[in-house]
Amino acid sequence: MKPIDLSLRLFAAGLVWSLAAHVQAITVSQADGFQDGTAMSWTGADTTIAADLGPTGAGDDSLRVSSTLRFTAYNQTQWSGNWTAARVTQIAMDVRHNNDSALTLWIGISRGLPMSKGTGDTYVSNLSATVPNDDQWHTIVFDVKASDFSAAPSHTDASNNPAAALAAVTQFRILHNPLRRFIGAYYEGTVLLDNIHAVPEPSTLGLASLVGTAALCWLERRQSFCVRSRLKNHF
């Protein structure tokens, strides 16, 4: 292969990767409703689709996260990118389980891929959300401004800057741990997740929010579901 051919190939590969990353990055009012039959790039613990087990039953699919070791589910595709530019102020999601003990959920972000045992430029929400094991759906909401995150106890990057991480999220994770950590605690059980969505700041609650909320309501097929009412009633 001639050198120029290799350069062109590398350039083309880089361009494709760049375009793909741009397309897949987080967007205003982004929502994962798991209605396309896939786990939507959520991985970590074993992830599969639970058909008809979403909050509204028949026709509403959700994500089944089955944990035999550390309970962590993460996404490095559509939830990567610049959360600040996307004007995301909160992350909300629906959670249901009936395991032996309640869940203590945190969200984490990393700038660059996290390394072994949660090292790297890793951050965890300052607050957790407790989800009881009552086999009922619960909506939990996390504030996600820079002041809502702190460096993970395992953080090893010199920058220690949540704002910089929010502007360049590589990995977004949801984890269970009684303690504030970037890695999940050992937890054996199955948890259902649905409607993981980004809530934009009020200034962007125009057409984009209406479209996003309408899409969620359509997915849920019930009029009572909307972001605003859930934020009022929960958390």
Ligand SMILES: [Ca+2]
């Ligand atoms: Ca769903």
